[in-house]
Amino acid sequence: MKHTINIALIGNPNVGKTSVFNMLTGLKQKVGNYPGITVEKKVGVFKVNNQLKANILDLPGSYSINATSKDEQVVLDLLFDQNNEHYPDVVLVVADVENIKRNLLLFTQIKDLGLPTILAVNMADRMGPKGISLDIQSLEAALDTKVVLLSVRENKGFEELKGAIASYKELSKEKIIDIKSIDTAHFEQFAAANPNKDVYQHWLVQDGSSSSEIKKIQHKETVKRYQIINEALNKSYAVNALEASDIRSKMDRVLTHWFFGYAIFFGIMLLIFQSVFDWSSIPMDFIDGLFASLIESLKETLPAGKLTDLITDGVIAGINGVVIFIPQIAILFLFISLLEESGYMSRVVFLMDRIMRPFGLNGKSIVPLISGTACAIPAIMSARNIENWKERLITILITPFTTCSARIPVYVIIISLVVPDKKVFGFIGLQGLTMTGLYILGFFMAIISAWILNKIIKSKQKSYFVVEMPTYRLPLLKNVFYTVVEKTKSFVFGAGKIILPLSVLLWFLGTHGPGDNFTNAEEIITSTYVDQQLSEEDLQDKVASFKLESSYMGLIGKSIEPVVRPLGYDWKIGIAVIASFSAREVFVGTLATIYSVGSHADEEDISLIKDRMMRETFPDGTKVFTLATGVSILLFYAFAMQCISTVAITRKETNSLKWTVIQAVGMTLFAYIVSFVAYQLLK
Amino acid sequence: MTLDLLQKNQVAMITGFNLNEIPLKFIEMGCFPGSSIELLQRAPFGGPLYFKINETHLSIRMDLAREISIEITKN
Known part of the structure; x- marks a missing residue:
């Protein structure tokens, strides 16, 4: 049988923990995220041996x-909760x-x-290139545990690791240090006050001292x-500095340079946006073509009618509206994960701290702000490693202003109109320029709001900044690939889950009254x-639109x-905005669903939603999608x-x-006011 | 002298700090009195400083560096 x-995988940042995880589990992993599910849990399953x-x-x-x-709180919570379903064996x-010395601190704890x-x-x-030698047996004896040497890059040590896991019951549970030897008086007193408890464990959570x-x-x-770690390593670990090659310091001299550092960073940002908006057009056109032919063949095979229209022009067009952005999202996540995996992101944090500080932010806030261009959800989560509460809060509050990939479909279609x-x-190109302008606008608003929030929020907690600068590493393709697949998948399914029922609901509301x-x-x-x-055609149009207006x-x-009219929207846009x-x-x-319901069934070539939007008029015959409405x-x-x-x-x-x-009300209210002013000035 | 005055490529030893002003994380990274410390890079306009402390590479802000006393061991 x-x-x-249960195994808990723990380690300092930048030790390749995630690649070990990927190596053990392959794609058999589940990342809980998005509303309702616990965000921080990444669980995988693997076979240790046949039993x-x-x-x-x-x-x-x-x-x-x-x-x-x-x-770090997440780690602590798990290790102290024996009733947790993930509590480790x-x-x-x-x-x-x-960096074994520093990493061992956590191990001993x-x-x-x-x-x-x-x-x-x-x-x-890395041992060869760095001139490191490690005596495993001596380290095992000193730390009273099983030590396994691993290399993800060379796929070495994993069978031995599985062997060690299989015989986990033989592992010693002895402590490495006697906590009382740290401060005898304090811990004697603490132990006396908390009898029958493990002193170290209990002290970690319960010490009531100042x-x-x-x-x-x-x-x-x-x-x-x-x-104790030094003693253990003295006997087992040696570095021959002569053999060590040091590319790191050469790279750092350039990448953190007061001029070249910034120039390279902005160059990389330009490259990212260039590839997102330019290079992704090829796969995007391909996807668009694929969906167009799918819609066409469905229209031929399915019986003509409102339901077919719903499927083709509503549901499939809606899904196309999401799927088409896979290339852009994948490219964004690809770059972000490359920046993180290579160790470069920490250099950006170093470079940007001084610039971010006057706005109540931290150098670390740059990570959410960059990731926010893909999606605000992982971006907000990445603010977790900001220790100062105020800086973290401001970062979370302003991140949704950065232009996430979900805005791209809206921007693209409105700009083209x-x-x-x-x-x-x-x-x-004027259209590309508008797009760039919107990105800058989003970033600018984020910074301005940070500045305002910094004035409003009071905090006595001291801000501090201790950032590890990890070694540069060639990113592991497997890790990058997993990240991209996982993030893209959750974007598509997350959006698909909303679009499908929403289309059906809207269709129902539009066809019943x-x-x-x-x-x-x-x-x-x-x-x-x-x-x-009136020609038969015009009459049919009038009937269809009257029917839609009388529907639920x-x-x-x-x-x-009345609420959206001052912004220049008709009621159909109003519904699309509310649904958004x-x-x-x-x-x-x-909009695709509304228009397909609102047209009479045998009308042709409405598959291009853009054409349909262009033809849309107010009851008085004026065009709906004018510059003023578009800007709004x-x-x-x-x-x-x-x-x-x-x-x-x-x-x-x-x-x-x-x-x-x-955050929600403030952003939306601000959006309403700005759109109102823009429409009233431009109309 | 204090750590913020250390020049690039000088090596020093940490001689002490006021524990109340130093985040625990700094100590956990293996930085305490006796550690050897070298300045690798300074971000412009009084931005963070990038040090090598023992074998650890990390960056801290000026205000924290001012709280750490050092003694130069190699110019």
């Missing part, structure tokens, strides 16, 4: 179990062979919790642990226009029209908080309803 155990299966939980990187950031601590602990020394392939007193003891504890396809100075106006639409219209010489959707739309509060990317799909829509989508998932993640990460409401 197969037996299943044993393991659930492995990848915990966020942390330097010690004295939690100073939210990431065995802990796998990953260390990096180059975990081991002192009395948990069976295996030490995996990763990046063994924070400066606790810190003093933590300091002593850390120094003591380093003493209202901005002429002309070139300025002969070579800069109360009262005589809806059921007798044909007769009413025919008798109204009986005196006019029309009635809802009409009732919200679930997720911005449903805008195009929603663009600004509204740039500023409004239209994403339920982001609201949920803000709530979760700030743990504050107040700030969640301030």
